Amino acid sequence: MTPRRIDDIRAKDQNPGVRDYEASLLRLLDKLTNGMKVEINETGTTLKYKPGIVTGGRRISHDCGTARAIGYFLEVVIPVCLFAKKPVDLTLYGITNDEVDISVDTIRTVTLPMIKRQFGVDDGLALNIVKRGVAPGGGGEISIKLPIAKQLKNIDWTDEGMVKRVRGVAFTLRVSPQTGNRLVDASRGVLNDFLPDVYIFTDHHPGDARNGQKGKTSPGFGLSLVAETTSGCLLSVDAASTAGSAGKEIGYSVFQQEETSSSEEDSDEYSEEETEGDEETEGDEESGSDDDDDEEMETEGDEEDGDEEDSDGEDPAEAEQSEKERRLEEKEKRREHRAEFKARLERGRGGVLVPEDLGKTVTEALVGEIARGGVCDSTHQPLVLLLMAIGPDMITKARLGPLSTRAVETLRILKAVLGVTFNLEEQAATGTVMCTTVGAGIKNIARKAT
Numbered sequence: 001m002t003p004r005r006i007d008d009i010r011a012k013d014q015n016p017g018v019r020d021y022e023a024s025l026l027r028l029l030d031k032l033t034n035g036m037k038v039e040i041n042e043t044g045t046t047l048k049y050k051p052g053i054v055t056g057g058r059r060i061s062h063d064c065g066t067a068r069a070i071g072y073f074l075e076v077v078i079p080v081c082l083f084a085k086k087p088v089d090l091t092l093y094g095i096t097n098d099e100v101d102i103s104v105d106t107i108r109t110v111t112l113p114m115i116k117r118q119f120g121v122d123d124g125l126a127l128n129i130v131k132r133g134v135a136p137g138g139g140g141e142i143s144i145k146l147p148i149a150k151q152l153k154n155i156d157w158t159d160e161g162m163v164k165r166v167r168g169v170a171f172t173l174r175v176s177p178q179t180g181n182r183l184v185d186a187s188r189g190v191l192n193d194f195l196p197d198v199y200i201f202t203d204h205h206p207g208d209a210r211n212g213q214k215g216k217t218s219p220g221f222g223l224s225l226v227a228e229t230t231s232g233c234l235l236s237v238d239a240a241s242t243a244g245s246a247g248k249e250i251g252y253s254v255f256q257q258e259e260t261s262s263s264e265e266d267s268d269e270y271s272e273e274e275t276e277g278d279e280e281t282e283g284d285e286e287s288g289s290d291d292d293d294d295e296e297m298e299t300e301g302d303e304e305d306g307d308e309e310d311s312d313g314e315d316p317a318e319a320e321q322s323e324k325e326r327r328l329e330e331k332e333k334r335r336e337h338r339a340e341f342k343a344r345l346e347r348g349r350g351g352v353l354v355p356e357d358l359g360k361t362v363t364e365a366l367v368g369e370i371a372r373g374g375v376c377d378s379t380h381q382p383l384v385l386l387l388m389a390i391g392p393d394m395i396t397k398a399r400l401g402p403l404s405t406r407a408v409e410t411l412r413i414l415k416a417v418l419g420v421t422f423n424l425e426e427q428a429a430t431g432t433v434m435c436t437t438v439g440a441g442i443k444n445i446a447r448k449a450t
Contacts, residue, residue, distance in 0.1 A: 003037075003048060003049065003050040003051075004048075004049045004050075004051075004417075005046070005047070005048050005049070006046070006047045006049070007045070007046050008045060008046075009044065009045045009046065009047060010045065011045050016043060016044065016045050017040075017043055017044020017045050018040060018044045018047060019067065020065065020067055021064075021065060021067040021068040021072065023040075024062075024063075024064060024065050024067075024073075025072075025073055025076060026038050026049075027062070028062045028064075028073055028077065029076070029077075029080070031060055031062060032054060032055065032056060032057075032060065032077070032080065032081060032084070032088065032090075033051070033052035033053060033054050033055060034052050034053050034055045035050075035052030035053055036049075036050065036051060036052035037049075037050040037052075038050075053085070054080055054081065054083055054084040054085065055084060055085050055086065056081055056084030056085055056086040056087060056088040056146075056148065057086050057088065057089075058086075058087075058088075058089040059089060059091075060088065060089065060090050060091070061090070061091040061092070061093070062090070062091075062092055062093070063092075063093045063094065064092055064093060064094030064095070065094055065138070066094060066095060066135060066136055066137070066138040068094075068095070068098075068100070068101055069094065069095040069096065069097065069098045069100065069101035069102075069103070070092045070094050070095060070096055070101075070104055070140065070142055071101040071102035071103055071104060071106070071107060072101040072102075073092060074092070074102075074104075074107055074111075074144070075101075075102065075382075075383065077090065077144075077146075078107075078111070078115070078146060078383075079383065079386055079387060079390070081146040081148075082121060082146065082147075082148060082149045082152070082444075083148065083149070083442065083444045083446075084146075084148050084444075084446070085148070085446040086148065086446075087124065087145065087146065087147050087148055088144075088145070088146040089143070089144075089145050090143070090144050090145075090146070091141065091142070091143045092141070092142055092143075092144070093133075093138070093139075093140065093141050094133060094138050094140055095133050095134060095135055095138050095140055096129065096131075096132045096133050096134070096140035096142060097132065097133075097134055097140075097171065097220070097222045097224075097238070097240035098134065098135050098240050099239050099240055099241075102238070102379055103222070103224055103238040103240070104127065104129055104140075104142050105129075105169050105171075105224035105238060106224055106226070106236045106238050106379070107127060108127040108129070109167070109169075109224070109226050109234070109236070110226055110234045110235075110236040110377075110380065111380065111383070112125050112126070112127060113234060114234060114376065114380065114384075115387070117232060118153070118155050118157055119149075119152045119153050119155065119387055119391070120149070120152065120153035121147060121149045121152070123147040124145050124147045125145065125146060125147055126144070126145045127142060127143070127144045127145075128142065128143045128144075129141075129142050130142060130143060131205070132171055132173050132203075132205050133173075133217065133218070134173060134218050134219075134220030134222070134240055134241075135218060135220075136218055137217055137218035138218070139217045139218070148444055148446065149444060150443060150444050151391075151392055151441075151442070151443045151444065152387055152390065152391040152392065152439075152442075153391070153392075154391050154392050154394040154395070154396045154439065155388065155391070155396050155397070155398060156396070156397050157375050157397065157398040157399065158375070158397060158398070158399045158434070159231040159233075159375070160229060160231060160233055160373060160374065160375055160399065160430075160432075161229030161230035161231030161232070161233055162229055162230050163194075163195065163227045163228070163229050163235075163370055164195075164197065164228060164229060164230050165195070165197035165198070165199075165227075165228050166191055166195065166197070166198045166199075166200075166225060166226065166227050166228075166366070167198075167199055167200070167201075167225075167226050167228070168187065168199075168200035168201070168223060168224055168225040168226060169200070169201050169202075169203055169223070169224045170183040170184050170187075170200055170201070170202050170203070170221070170222070170223050170224075170359075171202075171203040171204070171205065171221060171222055171223075171224075171240075172202070172203070172204045172205065172220075172221045173205045173217065173218075173219060173220050173221065174205070174206065174217055174218070174219035174220070175219050175220070175221055177202070177204045179221050179355050180202035180203070180204060180221065181202065182354075182355035182356060182359070183200075183202075183221065183223050183355045183358065183359040184200045184202065184359070185356075185359070186355065186356040186357075186358075186359025186360050186363070187200060187223060187225065187359040187360070187362065187363045188200070189359075189360070190360060190363040190364060190367070191363055194367070200223075200225070220240055220241055221240065221241055221355060221358070222238065222239060222240025222241065222358070223238065223239065223240075223358060223359055223362045224236065224237075224238035224362075225237055225238070225362060225363065225366045227366060227369075227370055231375075233375045233376065234376070235366065235369050235370055235376070235377045236366075236369075236377055236379065236380075237362055237365040237366040237369055237377065237379075238362065239358060239361065239362050239365075240358075241353040241355075241358055369401075372401035372402055372431070373399075373401045373430050373431055373432040374399055374400040374401030374432050374433075375398060375399050375400065376398075376400065377401075378401060378404040378407070381400055381401075381403065381404055381406070381407035381410075382404075382406050382407050382409075382410040384398055384400070385407060385410050385411060385414065385422070385435065386410060386414065388422075388435070388437055388439060389414045389418055389420040389437065389439060389440060390418070390439060390440055390442045391439035391440075391441075391442075392439050392441055393438055393439055393440070393441035394438065394439065395436065395437075395438055396436070396437055396438070396439055397434065397435070397436045398434075398435050399427070399432050399433070399434055399435075400432060400433050400435055401431070401432055401433070402431065402432075402433065403424075403433055418440045419440070420437055420438075420439070420440050421437065422435050422436065422437045423435070423436045423437065
């Protein structure tokens, strides 16, 4: 196995080198493999990695810490353990839901079913949430069972379908159970305008206060939504109200997405542009009010010349007045929506987040994911590209939405490590990207063909 070397790890950062959660991920991989070697220099900016044989096994446990959520570790563990010698029975402790990493709810309801349906792995794949934990205290626990596969199935995944239903989970931890109902009401207030088949479960956890461990479990709440299409595609968005230490470190959260106007500069520019547009509209209306008399005189002349048209239609002056009222009403709605969005954004940055804000933000993010198109959401794009690259040496195809930054970085890593390149064809009609490649043909030699 070819060793790998990574140089200049955050060399220009104020705190250079490998982070604690990255070292924890390497320790977890060491528990799952045999013969793995890792060398890190004194400054932590250079890492030498020699991969070992993935052995797997049962009764493996690991404490993920509180810097990153459990989903950060599972994104690496799931594709690796599919090619282990033995099925994996893994228990992880830490944060189950936060505002940065994929939640365990999304992995249970979207990631695992996607691997089952599309890539042919369906022999005991399951995840169980034992306890929930949020930042900064953590305290969550999950158990996951991963079977081994001989080889992944090649896919031709291009049918997006239409959204037919939305399901979700609103969890509360050491807060009032009524908070979950407030999350559900806020989310349904947005979704019910689009489709009627919406059902969101509530999951309340009192924490460990009853056992005298009140300080070990942090309070929090969150929401995870999944939209299912007629072709079986699953699109998901999730977030939780937590301290957000990881989000501040890597500069990303559900309130600060790279491709939306959720950043402070973009939202301010958006507000200024809208305000300028509103002022121009008001100026046009004021200047246009002086010309109303001329337009009415012309309208009266037209009425004398064409009585037949007036008899069939309504008064043009009344129609113009109603159109002005409609434009003013729409402008007022835009102002209210913009003010509400900025208020939610500021409360989210300041750490003061009410359930209504979180519910609306997550639901609007789900609507945005649906509008992007593709057979999976932007969070699962890197995983889909990875599974396509390590699949059989046959043509595989998938239709994705506009590629995220993580997806582009994944394409570069796959080309450097596996030598797999993708043909990307932009579909102008739908705004999606058709990704086609020939897999590396990786097989699990530990499992006999059946």
